[in-house]
Amino acid sequence: MLKRLPRVVREQQMLDAAVQVFSKHGFHAASMDEIAEVAGISKPMVYAYLGTKDELFVACLHREATRLMEAVAAGVLPAARPDEQLWHGLRAFFTFVGAHRDGWRVLYRQARSEPHFAGELAGMRARIVEVVAGLLESAATAAEVPGRPGDFTAMAYAYVGAAESLADWLADHEEEDPDHTATRMMNFVWVGADSLLQGRVWRA
Amino acid sequence: MLKRLPRVVREQQMLDAAVQVFSKHGFHAASMDEIAEVAGISKPMVYAYLGTKDELFVACLHREATRLMEAVAAGVLPAARPDEQLWHGLRAFFTFVGAHRDGWRVLYRQARSEPHFAGELAGMRARIVEVVAGLLESAATAAEVPGRPGDFTAMAYAYVGAAESLADWLADHEEEDPDHTATRMMNFVWVGADSLLQGRVWRA
DNA sequence: GCGTAACCTTACGCACGAGTAGGTAAGGTG
DNA sequence: CACCTTACCTACTCGTGCGTAAGGTTACGC
Numbered sequence: 001m002l003k004r005l006p007r008v009v010r011e012q013q014m015l016d017a018a019v020q021v022f023s024k025h026g027f028h029a030a031s032m033d034e035i036a037e038v039a040g041i042s043k044p045m046v047y048a049y050l051g052t053k054d055e056l057f058v059a060c061l062h063r064e065a066t067r068l069m070e071a072v073a074a075g076v077l078p079a080a081r082p083d084e085q086l087w088h089g090l091r092a093f094f095t096f097v098g099a100h101r102d103g104w105r106v107l108y109r110q111a112r113s114e115p116h117f118a119g120e121l122a123g124m125r126a127r128i129v130e131v132v133a134g135l136l137e138s139a140a141t142a143a144e145v146p147g148r149p150g151d152f153t154a155m156a157y158a159y160v161g162a163a164e165s166l167a168d169w170l171a172d173h174e175e176e177d178p179d180h181t182a183t184r185m186m187n188f189v190w191v192g193a194d195s196l197l198q199g200r201v202w203r204a
Numbered sequence: 205m206l207k208r209l210p211r212v213v214r215e216q217q218m219l220d221a222a223v224q225v226f227s228k229h230g231f232h233a234a235s236m237d238e239i240a241e242v243a244g245i246s247k248p249m250v251y252a253y254l255g256t257k258d259e260l261f262v263a264c265l266h267r268e269a270t271r272l273m274e275a276v277a278a279g280v281l282p283a284a285r286p287d288e289q290l291w292h293g294l295r296a297f298f299t300f301v302g303a304h305r306d307g308w309r310v311l312y313r314q315a316r317s318e319p320h321f322a323g324e325l326a327g328m329r330a331r332i333v334e335v336v337a338g339l340l341e342s343a344a345t346a347a348e349v350p351g352r353p354g355d356f357t358a359m360a361y362a363y364v365g366a367a368e369s370l371a372d373w374l375a376d377h378e379e380e381d382p383d384h385t386a387t388r389m390m391n392f393v394w395v396g397a398d399s400l401l402q403g404r405v406w407r408a
Numbered sequence: 409g410c411g412t413a414a415c416c417t418t419a420c421g422c423a424c425g426a427g428t429a430g431g432t433a434a435g436g437t438g
Numbered sequence: 439c440a441c442c443t444t445a446c447c448t449a450c451t452c453g454t455g456c457g458t459a460a461g462g463t464t465a466c467g468c
Contacts, residue, residue: 165365
């Protein structure tokens with residue numbers, strides 16, 4: 001209204017607004033008009049800078065995903081023991097989600113449920129899953145417990161899914177402490193995985 | 205076109221079509237016209253029998269949720285050991301999801317991401333979570349390991365989330381065997397939970 | 409001080425899709 | 439056969455929201 005701001009600043013404001021509105025109403029129910037209004041700008045500006053609704057959504061996805069990845073990468077200590085590595089990663093992950101609940105909702109819920117964007121997200125998740133699967137496999141070979149490659153991937157998928165679910169829960173519970181959530185997850189994953197990796201198997 | 209069918213039959217056809225279309229496009233992107241077309245009927249019939257789009261979606265939710273609950277309940281043996289109980293429940297669960305992938309997508313992905321229906325689904329999930337939390341707690345007290353009530357709920361949330369994630373994965377992988385998925389989940393959950401319930405705890 | 413480029417607006421076209429009005433025909437019941 | 443109820447349709451209205459055309463305003467280089 002009063003100030004004419006440079007492009008980069010406006011773009012960030014728009015993305016902030018878009019994440020907020022997408023998070024609140026979902027992709028389809030969110031209107032470009034509302035996003036423009038929340039950003040304090042008129043609609044054609046959004047089209048001029050970020051393109052169509054689809055492109056805007058993908059831009060949100062990418063920004064939030066990048067931030068998440070960076071936050072986790074910054075928290076990891078590459079030389080640590082596997083469990084320490086996992087612990088720091090989880091801590092960074094839940095801390096980030098706790099601090100960016102709207103972003104998480106866009107990233108996880110919306111992107112996942114809109115068939116058009118599911119692929120976009122699936123790729124990112126697949127990379128994470130493979131990283132986790134790699135950790136599991138190296139831990140297993142170190143402990144001299146064999147296993148087929150596909151099993152590690154499926155296991156990793158379950159772990160990542162559990163973390164996502166807890167993160168999703170965290171996003172809806174303002175009062176919950178991210179560190180507490182990370183500790184729960186750590187107990188859940190590691191103590192279980194530890195036993196598994198020592199060769200214990202449950203049978204029907 | 206050729207046959208005039210009784211109401212109950214048409215209603216089921218419409219629900220089948222609705223689940224299919226909602227699953228394919230998502231709630232908002234799905235059109236009543238397409239649902240009507242897939243059902244082999246005209247649009248006003250859908251409104252006459254199942255009501256508005258929202259009501260139709262809720263009807264889908266309820267039918268699929270009921271079928272799922274019944275399938276799981278039918279698979280459970282009430283007098284069995286906790287792990288046997290869990291195993292049969294999981295097996296029934298994954299078998300059902302494998303056989304009704306469209307239904308699962310409506311139930312889990314769409315209902316969850318549409319803020320308007322999230323509450324509807326959250327209630328159903330909350331009941332399941334409390335059941336699982338109850339099983340965990342009784343298993344823990346039997347093993348004389350204490351724990352705050354909230355911890356069991358959070359743990360249950362993680363387990364349910366892991367199961368949902370695996371089910372979601374199963375829904376997208378036509379070639380995956382439900383029994384195999386259930387076995388993975390069982391190893392994942394029980395071996396971990398078992399250790400946890402014996403009092404083992406991971407610390408930073 | 410004046411062009412010009414970047415910023416920003418109002419005001420619309422247009423398509424799509426939810427929901428409805430009003431009418432037709434089939435089959436049962438007296 | 440007259441009737442009524444139930445199944446079913448075509449053909450609309452109308453709101454909403456994406457995307458755009460065309461024009462105004464500020465900053466900044468020269």
